[in-house]
Amino acid sequence: MLWSLLALFVVYPLSAMFGQAFLVDGRPSLGPLLSALGQPNHRAALANSLVLGTLVGIVGTTIGFLFAFTATRCNLPDRWVRLLDAATLLPLISPPFTTSIAFVFSFGPRGLITYELLGIKGTNVYGLASTLAAEVLTYFPIAYLALRPVLAAIGGNIEEMAFSLGSSRWRVFRTVTLPLAVPGLANAFLLLFAASLADFATPLILAGSRFPVLPTEAYLQITGLFDLKGGAVLSFLLLVPAAIVFLLQRHWVGRGHFVTVTGKAGPQSALDGVSRGARCLLVALCATVALSILYLYALLLYASVVVAFGANHALTLKHYVVIFTEGWKAIKDTLIIAFLGMPVGGLFGVLVGYLVARGEFRGRQAMELVSMANYALPGTIVGIAYLIAFNDPPIALTGGALIIVACYVFRYSPTGVRTTVALLKQIDRGIEEASRSLGAGSFTTFRRVTLPLVLPAFFAGLGVVFIRSMTAISATIFLVSIDWILITVRILENMTELSLGPAAAFSVFVIAVVMLVTTAIGALLRRLPGPPGIATVAGYGGG
């Protein structure tokens, strides 16, 4: 069943796409690939994408780890932790290009920061630096969400043991915490690298014409030159690095087995894992990042309540009137699709993750690879592949909501898959074996033992599918139709129509809705029976 779904919604459209890329008049050919590589612009785009993806992966994982470590190890008051969470939530729950626009306002030749504040003239906002900064601010929360449960699960007992054996804090961090976090770190890096490779919207606005990247080139190739073949070839170029990083990461993580949630674990003790100085430094760093995020979003909020940003700063609510009248259909459609995709995506992520981590069957690794494919590929290509594959009979789905829901589920459940795998790698199989040897059936074991343990991953996956259903654009821009339109597509259109106000108002609305829903999930989770530690973690995972 899982296989047939994966075959239908991952393998089949991608095959259709690769048919486009490598078949010339029905015969296999490398011609299109070679001619794409012959263009200097495309070669530059490939190199730029790799550089950008790697940097986003490294910087984003570092910041994500910093946040996760600060939140779990610094004994911060709850209020502070909530503040950190709120700041990291913002980029996750808004369409990526809204940050980009705030960047353009802030750092250009007339930017609020570079010109108005610092008086620097002739700055250039377009290029690697600002694309990197915008993508890191947008995607590091994924790393934070992925790493936080992992760090929390590593827990205090092992570290405490090391302390009581006389290790210094730094030594514990280096020899215990960090190695145990390696699967999580690799997981975070992969997610960020893939997210950067797939993002066409941020570079579209910030990369400028001297720093072309592949997803944007592929998007322009398809939308502008009507060149499906060229776009397919460029996407193949993108798939290669994504697949290599993915396989490397598996190899690297697969070497060691770290079991930290054992049946023998005692009550968690409060940790004092960092010194005063380190704690101040960590909090200061996190606060800086959090404040810059809050600044960008304050700017966005401001743009939504003035008549015309930069020209007429009289306060008005007319942009909100516009989105709730002319934009109402987009709002309604998006909400229906997001609420449909959410539970399906969460469930799917955990099931595939469970099978990959615990299953013993042929093709386990192939299943993992296939389940990641739609995430690693640029959304533009997934969208076009869906359009080609599902437009005509036998499987005509375009124009409906099902295809958009399917696209989100198969594209964004990998977060749930990876988180499930990372969590399960930390859970001793002995717990499940003990349950079975005590006479519980395998289903009971799954429901009573494994399921509660992977619940954080379920809610992380579900949360990401919901958030992305509200905010993603790159794949679904090709799948919207007369009957089903999405808010994000309206935002991008508004931006190119000089209707910045409605675009900002839409963004604020999206952020508000997602906050509401994720908060509700968190509150619900805290009421669920189960070990308190897990419920807390899951609450954050839900963000």
Place this chain on the structure above:
Amino acid sequence: MNRSMTRRTALLAAAVAVAALVATRPTQAQDTLNAYSIWPENWARPMLEEFTKASGIKVNFLRFSSGEALARVIAEKGNPKIDVLFGGPVETFAAGVKEGVFEAYKPPSFAALPARFRHVDGMWVAIADDPLVFMTNRKFLAENKLKAPASWEDLLHPAYKNGLQMADARTSGTAVTRIFSILEVNGRDEQKAFAYMKKLRGNIQLYTKSGGGGTLPVGLGQAAGGIFFIVDALDTKAKGYDVQISFPKEGIGTAAEGIALIKGAKNSAPAKKLIDWASSPAMQSLFAVHKINFVPAHPEVKTEASLAAVLKDAKIFAIDDAYAGANRKRIVDRWVAEILP
């Protein structure tokens, strides 16, 4: 109970639930039609609402920039989702004719339209005309003690280095019209035209996906200036941004905006009514009422006075669509290979 069976049941249940909830929406009433609009929503919406008022026919529409709209129409060729492609520069329609996605239809106004405002077989007709302009930020001009650019050569001034934003020829009809304008003012000498564009490249800050993408940065002063359709430029000014509109003395091109019936349209009767209405004075006399700065295509409709005043001394020429259509792909490819990197 068997574990894998339960999983299967659960997934199946989820799939069925989704399918049931997502089951297609109620079929549309008789007097409805579907369209992709290349015109931005703030111009398409008032026009199409006027059409509904006049005819009782409801229009569901979705806005895309020209490249995207055409890509969708081509992808949906086997199973058309829409009935009409509404607005957008004529190059887009020429490309569509080549792909065989349109159905010929000659509205009553067909005979009255000048030759450049209609496809010879009625594959498309024009509903407006849209000249290009130079648009610059006035604060930038004052700081650099420059006059508004009045010649193509003026844009090569070193003060504009890294300061101009204009559209990317891969996606934007605005860009294609711009490139053919440059070819025209250079007497269609491609060597000369591309040498000019290479020099201009040094002053480009960003090639934007859509034709109007650079208007806001220029309005805010993030960019010094650019080349845009007049309808976008005048809207920027109307919003209160401090920009200057000017024309090159060598002349600049204008593009007809089209409308076409999709081949295999499911609502072709109401679609034809929309084409009748849009190509006639009924719609085009409303441009002025809604402060939309398109130049009417129908000879009986007068250009609104303030728009006519802006255009009064400008030297504007029509892009020869036979020449543009025949050379479009080659020229754009050359632009991508030589100018873009």
